[in-house]
Amino acid sequence: MDFSRYLERRWDDLLEQAAQHAAVVALSVLLATAIGVLVGVLTWRSARASGVAISVSAALLTIPSLALLALLIPLLGLGWAPTIVALVVYSLLPIIRNTVTGLRSVDLAVLESARGMGLTGRQTVWRVQLPLAWPIILTGVRVSTQMLFAIATIAAYVAGPGLGNEILSGLAGLGSANALNKAIAGTAGVVLLALAFDFAFVGLRRVTTPRGLRV
Amino acid sequence: MSDIKLVNVTKQYDGQPLPAVDGVTLDIAAGELVVFVGPSGCGKTTTMKMINRLIEPTSGRILLGGTDVMSIEPNELRRHIGYVIQQIGLFPHMTISENIQLVPGLLGWDKTRSRRRADELLELVGLDPVAYRDRYPRQLSGGQQQRVGVARALAADPPVMLMDEPFGATDPITRERLQNEFLRLQAELRKTIVFVTHDFDEAVKLGDRIAVLEERSRIAQYDTPERILATPADDYVASFAGSATAIKRLALIPAERLPGKPLNVANGLPTLDKGGSARDVLDLMIRWGTAQVAVDGGKAVDFETICGLLGDDHGR
Numbered sequence: 001m002d003f004s005r006y007l008e009r010r011w012d013d014l015l016e017q018a019a020q021h022a023a024v025v026a027l028s029v030l031l032a033t034a035i036g037v038l039v040g041v042l043t044w045r046s047a048r049a050s051g052v053a054i055s056v057s058a059a060l061l062t063i064p065s066l067a068l069l070a071l072l073i074p075l076l077g078l079g080w081a082p083t084i085v086a087l088v089v090y091s092l093l094p095i096i097r098n099t100v101t102g103l104r105s106v107d108l109a110v111l112e113s114a115r116g117m118g119l120t121g122r123q124t125v126w127r128v129q130l131p132l133a134w135p136i137i138l139t140g141v142r143v144s145t146q147m148l149f150a151i152a153t154i155a156a157y158v159a160g161p162g163l164g165n166e167i168l169s170g171l172a173g174l175g176s177a178n179a180l181n182k183a184i185a186g187t188a189g190v191v192l193l194a195l196a197f198d199f200a201f202v203g204l205r206r207v208t209t210p211r212g213l214r215v
Numbered sequence: 216m217s218d219i220k221l222v223n224v225t226k227q228y229d230g231q232p233l234p235a236v237d238g239v240t241l242d243i244a245a246g247e248l249v250v251f252v253g254p255s256g257c258g259k260t261t262t263m264k265m266i267n268r269l270i271e272p273t274s275g276r277i278l279l280g281g282t283d284v285m286s287i288e289p290n291e292l293r294r295h296i297g298y299v300i301q302q303i304g305l306f307p308h309m310t311i312s313e314n315i316q317l318v319p320g321l322l323g324w325d326k327t328r329s330r331r332r333a334d335e336l337l338e339l340v341g342l343d344p345v346a347y348r349d350r351y352p353r354q355l356s357g358g359q360q361q362r363v364g365v366a367r368a369l370a371a372d373p374p375v376m377l378m379d380e381p382f383g384a385t386d387p388i389t390r391e392r393l394q395n396e397f398l399r400l401q402a403e404l405r406k407t408i409v410f411v412t413h414d415f416d417e418a419v420k421l422g423d424r425i426a427v428l429e430e431r432s433r434i435a436q437y438d439t440p441e442r443i444l445a446t447p448a449d450d451y452v453a454s455f456a457g458s459a460t461a462i463k464r465l466a467l468i469p470a471e472r473l474p475g476k477p478l479n480v481a482n483g484l485p486t487l488d489k490g491g492s493a494r495d496v497l498d499l500m501i502r503w504g505t506a507q508v509a510v511d512g513g514k515a516v517d518f519e520t521i522c523g524l525l526g527d528d529h530g531r
Contacts, residue, residue: 113304116269116377117318117367118293131308210308212351 006181014166018189021162022197024080024155025148028087033141036092040099040137041125050100057092065090065154073158083152083160090151091144098140102133131210138208142201149194153186163189217280217374217407219243219266224275226261235261237431238275243424245280245374246405250422252415252455258432259411263377266409267296279375294318297368297376297406301383303360305352311337311363312348318371329370336366341396358389365397369404376408383412394420415455419444419463427452441467445525461525465494468524475514484509497521 007014036057043049065086072082106129114124130137156164163186170182206214220243226236236258243249251259264270266277268289277284284292305314312333319329334344340362352360361381368376382390382397398421401408412418418425419440427435427443429451436448444460444467447453456463470491478484485499486509496516499508506518 107302107304109300109302109304110306111304112269112302113298113300113364114306116267116293116298116300118290118295118321119317120290123321128306128308132306212306212308212310212353215351215353 003181003184006178007185010185014163014185014189017161017163017166017186018193021149021152021164021190022193024083024087024161025145025152025193025197028084028148028152029091029141029145031084032088032091032095032144033137035088036095036140037099037130037137039092039096040103041130043096044100044103050096054093054097054100057096060089061093063089065151066157069154069158069160078159080161082158083155083162086155087148087152091148094140094143094147095137096140098136099133102136103129105136106132132213135205135209135213138201138205142198145197145201146194149190149197153190163187163193218245219375219407219409220276220278221262221266222276222278224262224265224272224277226258226265226270227273234273234431236265236272237433239432239434241426241434241437243407243409245407248401248406248408248410248421248423250410250412250418250425251428252412252418252425253428253432255413257428257430259413259428260379262428262432263379263409263411266375267293267298267377269293294321294371295373295375297370297373297378299361299364299368299376299378299381301380303364305360305363305367307352310349310351311342311355312344314352314363315367315370317367322371324371332370333366336369337363339369339400340366342366357385358393361385361393362396365400369406374407376406378408378410380412381410382417383414390417397421415457416463419467427455462494462497464525465497465521466492468493470496470510470516473510473514473516473524474520475510475516478509478513478515484515487511493521493524 039053040050043053068086068089069082072085076082076085103125110128110132111124114128119127152160152162153164153167155162156168166182166186166189170179170184170186173179173182219241221239221241224236224239225234227234239262241249251263253259261270265272266279266284268284271285279287305311306317309317312330315333315336316329319332324332334348337344337347342359342362347355347359347363352363355363364381368378382393385393394417410418410421422440424437424439425443426437427448429435435455436443436452441464443452444456444464447456447460470487470493473493473496484507485503485505487495487499489511491510496508496510500506500518500521507515510516
């Protein structure tokens with residue numbers, strides 16, 4: 001069967017897997033952003049605390065994804081749960097690091113006037129520093145998202161959702177009729193999704209960056 | 216109205232052999248503009264920052280309207296003290312109006328009131344509210360940003376203002392304009408102001424009184440600009456005041472107040488514009504080579520009058 005006929009026949013399945021792939025990445029990145037920004041906000045003030053947070057998230061990133069997923073099975077079973085946990089773990093480093101960098105990069109004069117005007121430390125972080133750091137944080141989120149599209153394919157090993165299933169079954173059945181078609185369709189799907197998300201980030205950045213920083 | 220009293224205020228940093236500020240005692244009357252002037256690193260900014268507790272004194276007391284600042288929660292204290300710094304520090308992600316409304320917002324003013332207040336203040340500092348309220352700091356020139364900085368500090372109508380070299384980063388022309396506007400503003404508002412600068416001429420121009428500070432913020436002299444120029448307390452103050460102090464003193468005397476002979480018709484005398492000082496009179500005399508200058512249309516001021524202004528110490 002040639003590739004176009006394969007696509008035609010399996011189009012609905014492929015779309016569903018792609019949608020799941022996008023959903024699991026989006027959900028994981030959202031969770032990781034919430035966690036990563038919070039960790040950044042809590043640790044940026046102390047070089048030591050933020051250093052530990054960054055080192056730990058960097059260390060987590062070195063765990064082979066297959067091993068991490070396998071380790072999560074006894075705790076979380078199969079399917080979405082271990083997939084999301086693993087993806088969140090992998091996306092923390094760029095988000096935490098960029099949050100810390102962003103919060104620290106705010107102009108000292110801005111911080112001094114905030115303090116001199118009577119903003120509390122918390123008000124300064126939420127009302128001044130985070131909005132100003134947002135473009136930097138968003139860059140971290142974008143890097144994480146790109147990374148997750150690739151890593152999410154491994155989730156198929158723990159019966160997770162997404163295009164990984166397509167690739168995996170292609171690789172498992174190498175030599176059989178549709179093996180190559182499967183692998184190619186899955187891989188192309190992942191690449192296209194990643195490109196689409198990356199493109200969306202350009203728009204997201206424009207929409208969410210405070211207007212005063214764009215003028 | 217709030218007066219400020221510093222009583223034996225000292226700041227000693229850990230690990231430093233000498234205190235940064237050593238036993239400063241100083242009274243600032245309500246509605247008075249006092250300039251702290253001294254060389255870089257003399258502790259003038261540190262002294263100022265202890266008033267709003269950006270820096271905490273090691274010992275001594277600072278009283279604001281009779282209340283010890285250490286008994287007031289720092290953020291609450293700072294919301295009632297205007298604060299202007301050289302680098303301005305406007306919030307780039309907020310509009311001009313939002314920048315000004317921030318402190319009123321923290322104090323719980325309702326939106327309409329703080330919005331109206333922001334417009335009123337923009338007007339006061341010479342920026343058209345309609346044109347500027349919705350702009351962002353990056354769209355304004357340095358001088359305009361500094362005006363917004365002053366407006367923002369005035370937002371909640373604080374009785375006390377602290378200003379740390381607010382005009383130091385602007386070009387000479389803008390600086391002069393900002394200084395003049397600021398004097399006009401202060402004549403109207405009568406805030407109690409502590410103004411820090413290393414520019415003695417700026418101190419003379421703006422201050423009701425000047426505290427000349429030396430190392431460790433020790434007060435070398437605390438007096439009116441006229442008296443510091445006329446009778447500097449010691450060589451340090453004299454060297455700080457620089458040369459041509461007699462001329463600088465003339466600049467403090469408005470030409471309108473000079474005695475003069477009545478003048479009926481313009482008889483070819485050079486004429487001084489309104490708002491000039493005795494120094495401007497002298498300048499005209501030298502430029503035109505005359506011993507008389509017409510002031511305010513109605514009188515002629517003599518060279519002898521100018522020479523007599525400074526009493527008997529002009530040969531110092």
